[in-house]
Amino acid sequence: MRQIFLDTETTGLEPSHGHRIIEIGCVEMIDRKLTGNNFHKYINPENKNVDQGALEVHGITDEFLSDKPFFADIYDEFLEFVKGSQLIIHNAPFDVGFINNEIVLLEAKLGQSIEKIDVSCSILDSLTLARDMHPGQKNNLDALCRRYYIDNSNRQLHGALLDSEILADVYLAMTGGQTSLTLDDASGGGTGAEAIRRLNSNRAALKVQSASPEEINSHEEYLALLEKKSGHSVNWK
Numbered sequence: 001m002r003q004i005f006l007d008t009e010t011t012g013l014e015p016s017h018g019h020r021i022i023e024i025g026c027v028e029m030i031d032r033k034l035t036g037n038n039f040h041k042y043i044n045p046e047n048k049n050v051d052q053g054a055l056e057v058h059g060i061t062d063e064f065l066s067d068k069p070f071f072a073d074i075y076d077e078f079l080e081f082v083k084g085s086q087l088i089i090h091n092a093p094f095d096v097g098f099i100n101n102e103i104v105l106l107e108a109k110l111g112q113s114i115e116k117i118d119v120s121c122s123i124l125d126s127l128t129l130a131r132d133m134h135p136g137q138k139n140n141l142d143a144l145c146r147r148y149y150i151d152n153s154n155r156q157l158h159g160a161l162l163d164s165e166i167l168a169d170v171y172l173a174m175t176g177g178q179t180s181l182t183l184d185d186a187s188g189g190g191t192g193a194e195a196i197r198r199l200n201s202n203r204a205a206l207k208v209q210s211a212s213p214e215e216i217n218s219h220e221e222y223l224a225l226l227e228k229k230s231g232h233s234v235n236w237k
Helices: 052-058 071-082 092-110 126-133 141-147 160-174 213-229
Strands: 002-010 021-030 033-042 086-089 122-125
Touching: 002 052, 002 071, 002 092, 002 160, 021 071, 021 092, 021 160, 033 071, 033 160, 071 092, 086 092, 086 160, 092 122, 092 126, 122 126, 126 160, 126 213, 141 160
Parallel strands: 002 086, 086 122
Antiparallel strands: 002 021, 021 033
């Protein structure tokens, strides 16, 4: 299964007010493994300036964007990268709305119909997923990073590629982590008796770390969600 974590940065909040995409970042995952095959472009918004409020969020200036390609110049490469995948987007209606608006503008420029992004790809809104798992709590990326102990200390400003990378870590944590873990011995992974490493029976006892009240509450909420999804048929009750 090929999934793409996607984020955009824009000149403002409303495409209906003429606001445009200025950055697209995508991170590829296949079978729950990040491949390192990413897509990242800055985009010239043509005649639309970056709003002051948006500038304070992402720090991308009009001067920086002045020599960047237009959306029309990067669209084919972008579509080739994402087509047929499942796009995982935090607050998907925002990004999908902006991408489809860019496609509408491109249609007018080319004089031909172009498939919308939610037709070219399936869409999963990770914000909706987080709200289902953690009802009544903050579920923005920063809050989810704190909840799942994901380091986002480099996120001083929003950035499409960085936020896509953070979203990938959050999504994997929310949905059960990676599918496998391979442990090799220090010599490179032998087999047989020579690879067995035994612990001293006189070693000090391991420290027991109890769950915090917040962690216990999150655990109970997750169990309640599992019970609801299973039709209230669970083995632990």
